[in-house]
Amino acid sequence: MTEFNRRLFLGTSTAAFGLLAAPAVMAAAHGKPRVVVIGGGAGGATAARYIAKDSDGAIDVTLVEPSRTYFSCFFSNLYLGGFKEMDDLGHTYGVLASKHGVNVVHDWAVDVDPDGKMVTLAGGSKLPYDKLILSPGIDFVDDAVEGWSVAEQNKMPHAYKAGSQTELLKAQIMAMPEGGTFAMVAPPNPFRCPPGPYERVSMVAHTLKANNPTAKIIIADPKEKFSKQGLFQEGWNKHYAGMIDWIGADFGGANVSVDADAMTVTIDGEETKVDVCNVIPAMKAGRIADMAGVTDGNWAPVNAIDMSSKANADIHVLGDSSQQGDMPKSGFSANSQAKVCANAVRGALTGSRVFPAKFSNTCWSLIDTDDGVKVGATYEATDEKIAQVDGFISSTGEDSATRKATYEESEGWYSGIVADMFS
């Protein structure tokens, strides 16, 4: 009976699905409809919370996340700058379980069987689903930077998944010799948090200015330009004059190799001995997306209307792993996409009202104390992609009160998004 209904479900187009009142069919098949969410970050935690909260127990929600404490990648640069403690960035999943009834499983998902609609965990358990939501964040492309692999990440940290890597990078910065060199290998597009590497440079410069003012920062960048470039470069000249050397693609920034044992970085044939090297390699969708068969190249293409995979209507992909169109890969974007997805998934499983997809994003960056900037946009779903509707960016030359207000606003946003994920 179950098998028959699943075939019926699979074989029915989305439009006809609603007309046939399929949710009742599904309920008859195996009790409550089941949603499994893989990844407990800005996309996954938000999706799990909204589906559980808004369905009032009508949907069984399981969240699979290996970490017991989530350290937000957003704001982790502020830890490097000394503006936040690591504890400020750590959040746990208890309230999702106790208040909203989410079944939180701290394990790795190691396989997805899209035909049998089953997730396998590293511990051996199997989780059946009616709808699967993948929000695994990023993994790194193998051999993206010559001489670097994850095996070298303790010598040359990426610190692009927050937590121990971020702490390691900070410790290395603090241990730099007087007048030493901090190098960053920046990633090619598309990557998580477009302003992230440049906010990081600002925060590292802030820390060095106070502790090691003759230190230098070099950035090897495979891109010709970067997010909020005018704002960052204005800020670097203002606060950290002479400290930061950005080497873009036009000057050989794409031609980079590193040697983690020798602690050297070679940019366009010129080798430099460095004291800290932050390698941020090219990125791709978290590996579980590959296993679920929803990736095409490095990312997982999705339909803008509900974040469902273009390869499989019962698998949704959120946040960094998804290839959706115009939205940047950010925590804010993932959170926004999660709410659209949650509404659509609930509608498909329980017949609740489904509303038009609307997305938004704002990225705040801190350049120096009370010098915050932001960029943001709104988006809508088209047949082709998530398309930008409107947008804004901070101006160069803004007064200090505006910049301070922008920073304070970013702190408010941090509290807000964390509450929207975990409270």
Next chain:
Amino acid sequence: MAKTPRLLASAAALFLAVAAQAEPDLEAGAKLFSKCTSCHQIGSNTKKRVGPNLNELNGRIAGSIEDFPYSKSMTKAGQEGLIWTNETLDEFLADPKVYIPKTRMSYRGMKDPEDRLNLIAYLNTFSANMASHSAGDPHDLDPAILALVGDKEYGEYLSGDCKTCHQADGSAEGIPPITGWPVDDFVYVMHAYKNKDRNHPVMQMMAGRLSNEEIAALAAYFADLEE
């Protein structure tokens, strides 16, 4: 939280009745504020006085300035959800000791509703998030827009966009609370952003893409939200 919505509602009715009669006179408001200056400062370079500074008052949680020695009753009112808005300020200023029994503010109250309207309008010029809201003049809007009855369920969905920054429980840490506002105020403010009468790039963008019905839906949802 149980107490506040009722207070907001009754105060809103009173306030709107006044707002309908008169345009606020900021100059008159500034003169009235001279009665307050012995205890309260406003504007740049404020120092701590007997009373808390009144910058960014509109939208502030009552009793929420750190390290200021409020009365227990004022702190408690804030913890229970009292937020200073045009309406709550109006009711408080009319008779402080009745609105917040045992408040330390030794002021007998401002009896004339028009005076209160002018004073609050003046105070609002020092609240960046309320600057264009100073008049509290929802009646400037097309009555047809104010008459729209919001679809709360749609509002709940749309509110996902708001809640990334504005916390559902009304907490405010760098971003003003939007929970529990009277519907007309909410609609007025969102249209002010939409029309770019209020300056905030994120809010102008967010409100800019909302239809009149969507704004009404959000207003209806947030007005009654208790989480």
